[in-house]
Amino acid sequence: MDTLLALLTVFTQPQLLVLVGIGTFAGIYIGAIPGLSVTMAVSILISFTFSWDVYPAISLMVGIYMGGVYGGSRTAILLNIPGAPSAIATAMDGYPMAQKGEAGQAIGVTTVMSFFGGLIGILVLAIAAPFVSDFALTFQPRDYMLLAVLGILLVGSLSSGSLVKGIFAGAFGIAIGAVGRDPLTFTERFTFDLQIMEGGISFIAVMIGMFGVSEALLQLQNVTMKAVRQKIDKIVPSFGTIKKYLPLSLQTSTIGVIIGALPGTGGDIAALMAYDHAKRVTKNPQVPFGKGAMEGLVAPETANNAAVGGAFIPMMTLGIPGDAVTAIMIGALFIHGLNPGPMLMVDQPDMFWFIVGALLTANVFMLLFGLTGIRIFTKIVEMPRSIIIPLILLLSIVGAYAVNNSITDVYWMLGFGVFGYFMRHYGYPLGPVILGVILSRLLDDNWRRAIISERGDIGRFFEGVITSPLSLTLFVAVLMIFISQTPLWATVKKRLFRKAES
Amino acid sequence: MSRRLIGAFIALGLSATVSLAQEYPTKEIQGIIQWGAGGSTDTVMRSVTPHAEDVLSGTIVMQNMTGAVGAIALNYVAAAKADGYTLLMGAENPLLYKVMGLGDKDYSEFVPINILARGTPILVANNDAPFDDYAGMLDFIAKNPGELRFGATGPGGLPSVITAMMNTVEGDLDVIAVPYDGDGPALTALQSGAIDVMPAVLGASIESIRAGAIKPIAIFDVKQNEKLPEVPLVTAYNEDYKTYLPWGPFFGVFAPKGTPDAVVAKLSDAYAQAAKSPDFIELMDNRGFTMMGISGAEATEFLSKWQQGTAWLLQDAGLTKASPEDFGIKRP
Numbered sequence: 001m002d003t004l005l006a007l008l009t010v011f012t013q014p015q016l017l018v019l020v021g022i023g024t025f026a027g028i029y030i031g032a033i034p035g036l037s038v039t040m041a042v043s044i045l046i047s048f049t050f051s052w053d054v055y056p057a058i059s060l061m062v063g064i065y066m067g068g069v070y071g072g073s074r075t076a077i078l079l080n081i082p083g084a085p086s087a088i089a090t091a092m093d094g095y096p097m098a099q100k101g102e103a104g105q106a107i108g109v110t111t112v113m114s115f116f117g118g119l120i121g122i123l124v125l126a127i128a129a130p131f132v133s134d135f136a137l138t139f140q141p142r143d144y145m146l147l148a149v150l151g152i153l154l155v156g157s158l159s160s161g162s163l164v165k166g167i168f169a170g171a172f173g174i175a176i177g178a179v180g181r182d183p184l185t186f187t188e189r190f191t192f193d194l195q196i197m198e199g200g201i202s203f204i205a206v207m208i209g210m211f212g213v214s215e216a217l218l219q220l221q222n223v224t225m226k227a228v229r230q231k232i233d234k235i236v237p238s239f240g241t242i243k244k245y246l247p248l249s250l251q252t253s254t255i256g257v258i259i260g261a262l263p264g265t266g267g268d269i270a271a272l273m274a275y276d277h278a279k280r281v282t283k284n285p286q287v288p289f290g291k292g293a294m295e296g297l298v299a300p301e302t303a304n305n306a307a308v309g310g311a312f313i314p315m316m317t318l319g320i321p322g323d324a325v326t327a328i329m330i331g332a333l334f335i336h337g338l339n340p341g342p343m344l345m346v347d348q349p350d351m352f353w354f355i356v357g358a359l360l361t362a363n364v365f366m367l368l369f370g371l372t373g374i375r376i377f378t379k380i381v382e383m384p385r386s387i388i389i390p391l392i393l394l395l396s397i398v399g400a401y402a403v404n405n406s407i408t409d410v411y412w413m414l415g416f417g418v419f420g421y422f423m424r425h426y427g428y429p430l431g432p433v434i435l436g437v438i439l440s441r442l443l444d445d446n447w448r449r450a451i452i453s454e455r456g457d458i459g460r461f462f463e464g465v466i467t468s469p470l471s472l473t474l475f476v477a478v479l480m481i482f483i484s485q486t487p488l489w490a491t492v493k494k495r496l497f498r499k500a501e502s
Numbered sequence: 503m504s505r506r507l508i509g510a511f512i513a514l515g516l517s518a519t520v521s522l523a524q525e526y527p528t529k530e531i532q533g534i535i536q537w538g539a540g541g542s543t544d545t546v547m548r549s550v551t552p553h554a555e556d557v558l559s560g561t562i563v564m565q566n567m568t569g570a571v572g573a574i575a576l577n578y579v580a581a582a583k584a585d586g587y588t589l590l591m592g593a594e595n596p597l598l599y600k601v602m603g604l605g606d607k608d609y610s611e612f613v614p615i616n617i618l619a620r621g622t623p624i625l626v627a628n629n630d631a632p633f634d635d636y637a638g639m640l641d642f643i644a645k646n647p648g649e650l651r652f653g654a655t656g657p658g659g660l661p662s663v664i665t666a667m668m669n670t671v672e673g674d675l676d677v678i679a680v681p682y683d684g685d686g687p688a689l690t691a692l693q694s695g696a697i698d699v700m701p702a703v704l705g706a707s708i709e710s711i712r713a714g715a716i717k718p719i720a721i722f723d724v725k726q727n728e729k730l731p732e733v734p735l736v737t738a739y740n741e742d743y744k745t746y747l748p749w750g751p752f753f754g755v756f757a758p759k760g761t762p763d764a765v766v767a768k769l770s771d772a773y774a775q776a777a778k779s780p781d782f783i784e785l786m787d788n789r790g791f792t793m794m795g796i797s798g799a800e801a802t803e804f805l806s807k808w809q810q811g812t813a814w815l816l817q818d819a820g821l822t823k824a825s826p827e828d829f830g831i832k833r834p
Binding site: 042043046050051137138139140141180181183185195198199200264314318319320321324327328329330331334335337339340341342343344346404405406448449453455 | 539540541544545551552564566567569570571602648651656658678682686687689690691693694696697709713714781784785788
């Protein structure tokens, strides 16, 4: 009974309900603008809500978080500029849909599927939080490393054209991620003794440049071309459509929750892995991937919203943040006199259920706001390019500056924008670059931790991999995916099938 | 006519400088937090500053500026105009930048506004570790050289200083140091068994200790801790630690050197009052921090003592890139 009351706190206090609503609404727009990140918004809110009670403050933050993760898909679909790193995969099939005049439909499906993914994440949080956090804790450095290797193999599915160019782009991304003072020993890497290189290259600046500026430059070539008229009659997807993607979205939501719950990985990696998963399991998509496949929208969007619930799991059960946003929320709880940690669930179970309730509410608001504003949003793509291109550039500059209040980031962003433009021209995919930057640290740090823990002994390292069931599973998965992508596998498969037939 | 005008301008200028300190702050103050959102420094600064704003009746806009273990933020504020409108909210580690080869500036380029509080180091272990106290741990290390995994946070971090202290006092301990990005991720790794022992700040580990998720080994302080009265002090095992303790990380607010004295005084007063507000004291107490609230000469003295002690400790342990002597840091 107490649990139910705590769960319904948000509904019984209209003020909280309004705050969650405002948060979600604001979150969608913050998420949609590249560079304005949820992390930034929530850290500003800490000071802003300092004198408030803890419930209203958390309500607003939860709303922004939920809305922001979803909002990143908007600009990804409409402009091919992911509003947040977790929407990179969304752009790959969302934008081709918008180019065909199906932006309304794309946003509709995205919204409903984000809602669904969010719901799964929250349900897992509510029902199985202690269980999942125990599982997340079993991940050792070598498992994170194997996970990163698994992620690197996504290069294959993110490169639409030449695989070699994809691998080059991925390796380039890993190198970008390694620039600056190495976080473990503080040794300078690829800095050329320049002070501006010391802090590394902001990943957000790379993303905004590669996607935002290069897109704007590319659009300049057809500045006089008439914009595609968008069909907006079928926004809310039919029940049949939802049912069709239900099995896939359940799988990708699971990926989202687990990746989200792991401290050190978040919605961005979850979305990319889910996209890859969808590509693997969908045998005959109606539209090919990369050309506007519905599955390519469903997978990343369910996963990144499921990762929200996932990120709260270690935060609520152990006081360990699941991602950057939950890290700030832990700080907020401290400031409001709570002590987040393993005892929070014991000392203040109400807080847990209140957050679950707030997340649920934010999820519903997200569905509501997501489905109502579409008509106005799709007008953005119908605007003349001569207006929209300067707008994109302006937003990109503001966004790149806002991340760290650093003008250097703006230069990086512009530099990578021009570079990305040429990469596109020569058929190099941009997705793998971002993938490389995201995974660079995960791979590098954890490989070193794993090998340092074994005193640099590679034999002991493999002994550890083989004796741990989790590591072994991940290792086998890496091998299988790798082999299945080589021509060798195709020949073997052909022979096996022939045998089976005869 | 024109002469009168010039005179008027000069008068205006003069009165402006005089009233500068009195009217301070006339615009928003920028507070640069050296570490990322959600970390210890961030939490402390974001909870004390609103109280200081009330005293100043001004606005302090706080920004996180991360990168290069805080050196980017430090250099940014050091290069800013010394008018009291750009403040640095930092922790202890800049005092080690020079000897660690991480930068050529430290707090000597700044005036301390307030050293708010200090943390207490504690040694914690994974629940499955085959020992329950400090003596048992040393025994295990002696019998299994190179097997025990200690968490670390990079050169100059708290774990490196505590490990250096242990090596100096107990003789070289043959352990593996596994580096993490901060004490948060390292404590997570401790719970998962990726590392066995972690020298951490008490505030970051206290909740997990209370929950029984990790076990305390020894507190590195000279006084029994009120929050964890049952945990033994390391000095109970070896008196020699008294040479180096009490030692701990700290948080402070700093202004660039050359900031007008009146402005420094006003800021110092604001933060001194803010640090006395009950909810800030409660927050710090809950997190196991010891309140300091010192400023002026006392703070400068504290900083130079801290720097001498720690820099030479690291130098003697062979962890530094350059000798403290090169920067005029005297042996304590």
